[in-house]
Amino acid sequence: MKTLLEATKFDSNGLLTAVVQDAETGEVLMVSFMNKESLERTLETGKATYWSRSRQKLWVKGEESGHLQTVHSIHLDCDGDALLLRVHQAGGACHTGHRSCFYREVIDHGNAFREQQDLVFDPDEVYRRRREE
């Protein structure tokens, strides 16, 4: 039987798509990307670690906000290019203060959005506090 790293198919940029789901509620929290090193770190530490395409560096989710994702289970899809991470999410996954990044529901046949109003944290407060530490 193959190992995870043997079964994964990284794309031309060396990345896999990672879908992140709340292990308790089933809510889809975010989509991110992993390279080989971030996947190895995630397996070793049990803390979801991604590859930031914008910053071009490893990114332990929550390292700035404190909103870590503790991995409950990892699942690989049929063609080996996407992972599903079921996690215990501290605080919220989204930098906007929402629990999930998918807080905008499409309504009116694509002509408008209905936004979830409830924030689980104040992003100005959380990110300012962390910067001052």
Add this chain to the structure above:
Amino acid sequence: MKTLLEATKFDSNGLLTAVVQDAETGEVLMVSFMNKESLERTLETGKATYWSRSRQKLWVKGEESGHLQTVHSIHLDCDGDALLLRVHQAGGACHTGHRSCFYREVIDHGNAFREQQDLVFDPDEVYRRRREE
């Protein structure tokens, strides 16, 4: 307020990532890709329609297998480059006969997989039948 097409950010290949979730159970079924035309078709028809990167053509999910995805709701993420589709899935989402494409759970610290054994359809039978129609 922006429309969906104004708020989406397609990548350099003109694609968005689409995460597909079972609207009844919350199970994550698959990850696929959409271009502008497939998103417009999905909004118009209510049937999940993707862009097949391997075949380079529009792909109505289930057009061959009969396992259509009827869209319950669509959600856009914070940075506009990923969609969450909550769908009513007929049959199974995966061409292997599994309900979800994420039927392989990583175990033993990444050294092995535990596969879900239960198939919701026989892929040989379903795809042969469709080819013969």
